[in-house]
Amino acid sequence: xxxxxAKLLFQKKVLNWYKKNKRDLPWxxxxxxxxxxxxxxxxxxxxVDRVIxxxxxxxxxxxxxxxxxxxxxxxxxxxxSGLGYNNRALNLQKLAQIVCKENNGIIPRNEQSLLKLPxxxxxxxxxxxxxxxxxxxxxxxxxxxxxxxxxxSLDEKTPLEELKALALDCIxxxxxxIWHNALMDYGSMVVTARKTGIAPLSxxxxxxxxxxxxxxxxxxxxxxxxxxxxxxxxxxxxxxxLRHVINKMLKEKLFILKNEYLSLS
DNA sequence: GTCCCGTCTC
DNA sequence: GAGACGGGAC
Numbered sequence: 418x419x420x421x422x423a424k425l426l427f428q429k430k431v432l433n434w435y436k437k438n439k440r441d442l443p444w445x446x447x448x449x450x451x452x453x454x455x456x457x458x459x460x461x462x463x464x465v466d467r468v469i470x471x472x473x474x475x476x477x478x479x480x481x482x483x484x485x486x487x488x489x490x491x492x493x494x495x496x497x498s499g500l501g502y503n504n505r506a507l508n509l510q511k512l513a514q515i516v517c518k519e520n521n522g523i524i525p526r527n528e529q530s531l532l533k534l535p536x537x538x539x540x541x542x543x544x545x546x547x548x549x550x551x552x553x554x555x556x557x558x559x560x561x562x563x564x565x566x567x568x569x570s571l572d573e574k575t576p577l578e579e580l581k582a583l584a585l586d587c588i589x590x591x592x593x594x595i596w597h598n599a600l601m602d603y604g605s606m607v608v609t610a611r612k613t614g615i616a617p618l619s620x621x622x623x624x625x626x627x628x629x630x631x632x633x634x635x636x637x638x639x640x641x642x643x644x645x646x647x648x649x650x651x652x653x654x655x656x657x658x659l660r661h662v663i664n665k666m667l668k669e670k671l672f673i674l675k676n677e678y679l680s681l682s
Numbered sequence: 683g684t685c686c687c688g689t690c691t692c
Numbered sequence: 693g694a695g696a697c698g699g700g701a702c
Contacts, residue, residue: 441694456686456687458688460686460688461686461689462685462686462697462698463688463698463700464685464686464699464701465685465686465687466700467686467701468687472684498698499700500698501697501698502688502689502697502699503697503698504697505688507699508689511686536689536690537687537689538689538690539688540687540688540689542690544687556687558686558687558688559686560686560687561684561687575701577701588686597687600687605686605687610684610685611684611685613702617685618686619686619688619689620684621683621697621698627698629696629697629699630698630699632698633698633699667695
């Protein structure tokens with residue numbers, strides 16, 4: 418599918434660029450599967466610059482799966498609120514509780530086991546395998562997808578499975594970790610979305626006033642005060658939207674409702 | 683308004 | 693397969 422010459426050229430181009438331009442990111446200093454996993458969960462749909470501070474504080478407070486598994490939800494969310502997608506934090510704790518119970522607190526090192534854990538999908542499973550264990554698996558995020566499409570002049574509609582096969586083919590022998598770091602940086606700094614015009618797979622609407630905006634604000638308010646009456650919230654939010662959002666968050670067990678008072682569960 | 687080292691639910 | 697899910701930076 419790719420001549421070995423084209424492959425070598427591509428590898429050399431990216432790796433040479435990386436040698437001179439690589440970003441010094443805290444999670445690249447570790448090979449601890451747990452901290453690698455924490456960084457990857459935080460990085461899901463979230464820009465690097467915003468993750469750095471959260472990551473450092475988080476692993477300082479929750480340095481291993483056992484500490485995380487025992488944390489109170491209030492404490493946990495206080496270390497996540499502001500990052501976005503608070504459910505990622507809850508799933509990460511669930512994951513910690515599962516591996517503590519079933520695997521001695523150890524993050525598994527094979528794809529099937531990783532995929533069974535909450536919050537880990539195809540991307541994150543491969544990211545852990547590559548960054549923690551240096552395994553030669555394709556790590557296909559939005560950056561690397563864009564790099565492949567651009568460098569090999571592929572159709573934007575190329576199926577992910579096809580891109581994965583190509584990505585796998587491109588990994589230099591025994592250099593999965595450094596190669597994927599290089600591709601990430603190359604993609605986010607050189608072959609940017611703006612420059613190439615290659616659209617990402619996920620889209621999102623306006624944030625201000627949206628359900629997600631209400632959700633984020635509710636979590637912040639509940640971290641400040643232990644209990645909040647639903648009634649007092651209707652002055653800040655549209656009541657119908659508020660009820661709708663609260664119902665969904667109750668289902669997700671983000672917090673509980675008792676006598677019209679909300680509190681973190 | 684658009685994007686970001688995606689995943690889960692329905 | 694579509695929609696939901698945070699929040700700041702550009």
